[in-house]
Amino acid sequence: MAYPLTRQLWRQALLVLALLAPGLAQAAESAAVTSPRVTATLLSSRDAVAPGERFQVALVQKIAPGWHTYWANPGDSGEPTRIAWTLSQGATAGEIQWPAPKAIPVEPLVNFGFEGTVLLPVEIAVPPEAKIGERLTLQAAATWLVCEKICIPEEGTLTLDLPVAPAAIVAEAAQSRIEAARAALPAPAGFRGRLAAEGEALALTLPGLPAAATELRVFPLSDTLIDHAAAQEVRTSDGATVVRLARSSAFKIAGGEIAGVLTYREGGLSRALTFAADVEPALAGAASAPAAPPATVRIPLPAEGADLTLWAALLFAFAGGLILNLMPCVLPVLFIKALGFAQLAQASRAQVREQGLLFLAGVLVTFMALAAMVIALGALGTSVGWGFQLQSPPLVIALAVVMTLIGLNLLGAFEIGTSAAGVGHGLASRGGRLGAFMTGVLAVVVATPCTAPFMGAAIGYAVTQPPLLGLSVFLSLALGFALPVVALSFAPGLLRLLPKPGRWMLILKQAFAFPMFATAIWLIWVASVQAGPGGVLAALVAVLAAGFVVWLVGVTRGSGRGRLASSLVAVLVACGAGWFVVQSAVPEVAQARAGDTQAWSPERVVALQAEGRPVFVNFTAAWCITCLANERVALSRQEVKDAFAELKVVYLKADWTNRDSRIAFALAEQGRAGVPLYLFYPGGKGGQPEILPQLLTPDMVVSAARRAAGKEVRTAGR
Amino acid sequence: MKAHLTRQTFIAGLALAGFSLAAAPALAQSAARIGAPAPAFEAVDADGKIRKLSEFAGKTVILEWTNHDCPYVRKHYNSATMQTLQKDMAREGIVWLSVISSPVGEQGHVDGAKANELTKSRNAAPAAILLDPNSKVARAYGATTTPHMYIIDGKGTLAYMGAIDDKPAASAASIEGAKSYVRQAVAELKAGKPVSEPSTKAYGCAVKYAPVS
Numbered sequence: 001m002a003y004p005l006t007r008q009l010w011r012q013a014l015l016v017l018a019l020l021a022p023g024l025a026q027a028a029e030s031a032a033v034t035s036p037r038v039t040a041t042l043l044s045s046r047d048a049v050a051p052g053e054r055f056q057v058a059l060v061q062k063i064a065p066g067w068h069t070y071w072a073n074p075g076d077s078g079e080p081t082r083i084a085w086t087l088s089q090g091a092t093a094g095e096i097q098w099p100a101p102k103a104i105p106v107e108p109l110v111n112f113g114f115e116g117t118v119l120l121p122v123e124i125a126v127p128p129e130a131k132i133g134e135r136l137t138l139q140a141a142a143t144w145l146v147c148e149k150i151c152i153p154e155e156g157t158l159t160l161d162l163p164v165a166p167a168a169i170v171a172e173a174a175q176s177r178i179e180a181a182r183a184a185l186p187a188p189a190g191f192r193g194r195l196a197a198e199g200e201a202l203a204l205t206l207p208g209l210p211a212a213a214t215e216l217r218v219f220p221l222s223d224t225l226i227d228h229a230a231a232q233e234v235r236t237s238d239g240a241t242v243v244r245l246a247r248s249s250a251f252k253i254a255g256g257e258i259a260g261v262l263t264y265r266e267g268g269l270s271r272a273l274t275f276a277a278d279v280e281p282a283l284a285g286a287a288s289a290p291a292a293p294p295a296t297v298r299i300p301l302p303a304e305g306a307d308l309t310l311w312a313a314l315l316f317a318f319a320g321g322l323i324l325n326l327m328p329c330v331l332p333v334l335f336i337k338a339l340g341f342a343q344l345a346q347a348s349r350a351q352v353r354e355q356g357l358l359f360l361a362g363v364l365v366t367f368m369a370l371a372a373m374v375i376a377l378g379a380l381g382t383s384v385g386w387g388f389q390l391q392s393p394p395l396v397i398a399l400a401v402v403m404t405l406i407g408l409n410l411l412g413a414f415e416i417g418t419s420a421a422g423v424g425h426g427l428a429s430r431g432g433r434l435g436a437f438m439t440g441v442l443a444v445v446v447a448t449p450c451t452a453p454f455m456g457a458a459i460g461y462a463v464t465q466p467p468l469l470g471l472s473v474f475l476s477l478a479l480g481f482a483l484p485v486v487a488l489s490f491a492p493g494l495l496r497l498l499p500k501p502g503r504w505m506l507i508l509k510q511a512f513a514f515p516m517f518a519t520a521i522w523l524i525w526v527a528s529v530q531a532g533p534g535g536v537l538a539a540l541v542a543v544l545a546a547g548f549v550v551w552l553v554g555v556t557r558g559s560g561r562g563r564l565a566s567s568l569v570a571v572l573v574a575c576g577a578g579w580f581v582v583q584s585a586v587p588e589v590a591q592a593r594a595g596d597t598q599a600w601s602p603e604r605v606v607a608l609q610a611e612g613r614p615v616f617v618n619f620t621a622a623w624c625i626t627c628l629a630n631e632r633v634a635l636s637r638q639e640v641k642d643a644f645a646e647l648k649v650v651y652l653k654a655d656w657t658n659r660d661s662r663i664a665f666a667l668a669e670q671g672r673a674g675v676p677l678y679l680f681y682p683g684g685k686g687g688q689p690e691i692l693p694q695l696l697t698p699d700m701v702v703s704a705a706r707r708a709a710g711k712e713v714r715t716a717g718r
Numbered sequence: 719m720k721a722h723l724t725r726q727t728f729i730a731g732l733a734l735a736g737f738s739l740a741a742a743p744a745l746a747q748s749a750a751r752i753g754a755p756a757p758a759f760e761a762v763d764a765d766g767k768i769r770k771l772s773e774f775a776g777k778t779v780i781l782e783w784t785n786h787d788c789p790y791v792r793k794h795y796n797s798a799t800m801q802t803l804q805k806d807m808a809r810e811g812i813v814w815l816s817v818i819s820s821p822v823g824e825q826g827h828v829d830g831a832k833a834n835e836l837t838k839s840r841n842a843a844p845a846a847i848l849l850d851p852n853s854k855v856a857r858a859y860g861a862t863t864t865p866h867m868y869i870i871d872g873k874g875t876l877a878y879m880g881a882i883d884d885k886p887a888a889s890a891a892s893i894e895g896a897k898s899y900v901r902q903a904v905a906e907l908k909a910g911k912p913v914s915e916p917s918t919k920a921y922g923c924a925v926k927y928a929p930v931s
Contacts, residue, residue, distance in 0.1 A: 076862040076863070076924060077862055077863040077920075077921070077922055077923055077924040077925075078923075078924070079886065079887060079888060079921070106924045107927055107929070108857075108927055108930075109862050109924050109925070109927070111924065143887075143889065145789075145888060147923070147924070149824060149825060149924070149926060150787065150788075150825040150923070151788060151789055151790075151888075151923040151924075152789065153789045153888035153889065155889075223919045224918075224919045248919070249750070249751075249860060249879060249880075249917055250879075250880050250917045250918050250919040250920075251917070252917075
């Protein structure tokens with residue numbers, strides 16, 4: 001308790017300092033740039049900023065009656081407002097967070113823009129290295145077009161000069177204005193639309209829009225999609241809302257998806273959502289011109305994956321692949337590989353290299369196959385994500401069986417391959433070629449549930465790109481993953497570091513059996529979460545049957561007729577067990593566990609926010625090790641629970657252990673293809689969530705909770 | 719299955735019919751289509767003569783929607799890029815028609831004398847300036863902005879519609895390094911190739927339309 005108290009004291013000391021020091025707490029709004037049509041200022045939510053924090057500023061345009069400025073897609077004419085930033089201290093500025101536009105008719109044309117007073121919020125990131133005591137200068141060179149019937153291009157440079165202090169000082173009035181504007185920003189739609197051709201026109205299908213929505217209007221971000229002035233005809237079909245849109249005369253679609261904003265009224269209230277829609281492949285191909293220029297404006301997604309460039313994605317993927325080697329699900333498999341090398345240390349260099357390359361081949365082939373499946377299913381409109389194969393209970397059980405068999409093999413219960421000669425001879429020689437390849441395959445299959453840090457963004461990027469780009473990201477991931485083993489096989493120097501074979505190897509080999517059994521236990525637990533008690537029974541029966549089969553084959557090896565009979569029995573038992581697994585391991589409907597968490601749904605988030613409650617959403621899955629680790633080391637800690645209780649945070653869990661397209665949509669919306677994902681929504685309608693890192697600490701969660709609850713002051717150097 | 723399809727087709731047909739009625743003005747406005755015959759028109763030019771599209775049969779025709787007070791138009795005239803383009807096109811034997819669709823009382827409306835004076839003072843070189851104060855030509859082509867460019871090939875087919883270049887901004891600095899869609903289309907037509915970007919999003923000020931009379 002002493003700790004928060006000192007924090008409090010610090011804050012008060014700073015506040016006093018702020019009042020005493022002239023010029024310290026006066027800069028929340030810049031000098032105005034004024035014309036007869038627009039008065040523009042830059043508004044800051046801070047009187048002083050802290051190193052390492054992110055905060056909001058807003059370009060405020062007070063527009064004279066009858067005049068308007070423009071949205072990201074200006075419609076039939078016009079030009080969006082643009083800001084070019086010059087920031088000191090190495091700070092960076094995000095994109096404009098566009099409010100929902102209005103359709104402004106200029107008969108017979110239609111523009112998309114704003115009237116009255118509009119706030120365009122922008123997030124500023126202060127680097128941790130910002131120097132305390134110096135000043136952060138924000139210079140926004142803004143240009144905008146303001147039109148009535150006639151148009152005037154205007155521009156102005158707006159400057160804010162804020163002190164850098166150990167803790168941020170919130171400019172209360174400005175903060176509440178900006179937060180009100182942000183609360184009114186379009187919220188992410190909890191669904192993904194589809195855009196298809198409908199004769200000469202387009203049909204935009206929006207599942208999950210409330211049936212009571214009226215006055216629906218679609219504002220696409222691209223200005224080459226629809227005829228902005230044409231009527232938008234709305235109908236319902238199979239419970240989904242379908243909007244018929246006339247094509248733009250310059251019709252063109254860049255990439256496989258479109259995005260935009262929907263506005264509608266529901267129960268007398270105006271609502272706005274940001275949406276994305278998959279484009280029917282035929283339609284994307286039919287776009288009139290080749291090589292569409294990349295869209296220069298898009299809605300800023302607060303996601304890691306949203307703004308990645310290809311090179312960054314490739315780099316992240318490579319790094320992610322490397323780190324994946326250290327994950328608990330992969331480690332046992334790599335033990336085997338390392339063991340193989342230890343045994344091969346005496347063998348010829350060429351042989352070792354061959355092993356390394358075969359392992360690489362196994363990794364690449366499997367990764368590419370999985371990636372192709374994810375991308376192909378995605379193109380077909382099925383929402384799957386990374387790790388989706390582990391959403392099938394029979395597959396999880398099969399993996400558990402494989403793990404058990406590897407464990408038994410390591411313990412020497414039976415030998416794979418030729419008559420048992422030397423220690424692990426089977427693995428090293430005859431099992432050699434196929435073995436090395438299969439090790440690569442196995443390593444990838446068991447690795448996929450561990451979406452390691454860095455990989456989330458890269459995979460999120462990959463699945464939203466054209467197939468070829470997506471595959472190249474996965475290729476980079478595979479190369480990173482295979483690198484340590486391949487490097488080991490190519491560097492004789494490294495190999496020499498491995499100790500010589502001997503008795504220690506037998507012991508080590510046996511010891512390696514236990515991580516395998518541990519993995520098997522974990523997988524059976526996953527099956528129990530997915531399919532309930534039936535899943536556990538199926539898994540244990542499968543393990544029993546597998547054990548019996550290998551024992552039977554081992555015992556009858558070498559005896560001619562007995563061998564035939566035993567093979568027959570073995571096949572029958574294996575088939576029977578397989579059938580039993582598929583029959584009994586039927587996924588259960590996911591339900592919330594643990595008393596203090598509730599099941600997630602987009603509606604629930606909206607409703608809770610409207611009540612002013614901050615909302616924490618944990619996107620997780622039983623097969624995701626990183627998720628479980630975070631729950632153990634951060635989310636279930638007492639200090640986090642206390643903070644949640646004190647700040648009235650509602651903890652929602654989105655459990656992706658089994659397939660769930662709503663969760664897949666929600667992940668995609670944040671530019672992710674897999675779990676974990678942690679979102680902290682501020683209390684207050686429409687507030688955008690903060691994305692927490694993929695590896696959590698209790699401190700991180702608590703301070704995010706404080707931010708979400710509007711307890712803003714964030715101490716530096718935490 | 720079949721019955722289902724038929725019903726869907728029927729509903730789609732109904733929807734289409736309903737839509738066509740509702741959006742009749744919008745459809746009429748975008749009647750100009752790439753690859754289709756360019757809408758015929760008749761308009762008085764700045765010298766008081768009646769000009770028709772048909773009189774230019776066999777020639778390539780460029781339509782330029784303009785409004786001398788629009789900042790986007792001024793960008794292209796003040797930098798002389800528009801005049802250079804007009805002269806280069808004239809040298810190629812192409813007919814350049816500037817179209818002014820602003821009605822009386824709106825920005826950009828001019829009479830013939832003023833139009834000719836503008837041409838002289840700006841050193842512009844259109845073959846003719848068409849005065850369209852009741853916005854009939856603009857409606858026929860679906861012109862939305864000034865500038866908005868249309869290219870009609872020698873067979874009377876609409877070969878290009880859209881922006882003048884790929885820099886949709888009002889600032890003078892945006893001229894530098896801009897790709898001229900018009901030059902590109904004309905060069906491709908001349909080479910007997912299909913126009914690679916036949917339809918782009920026009921940018922600029924809204925065309926000031928006269929109310930439908």
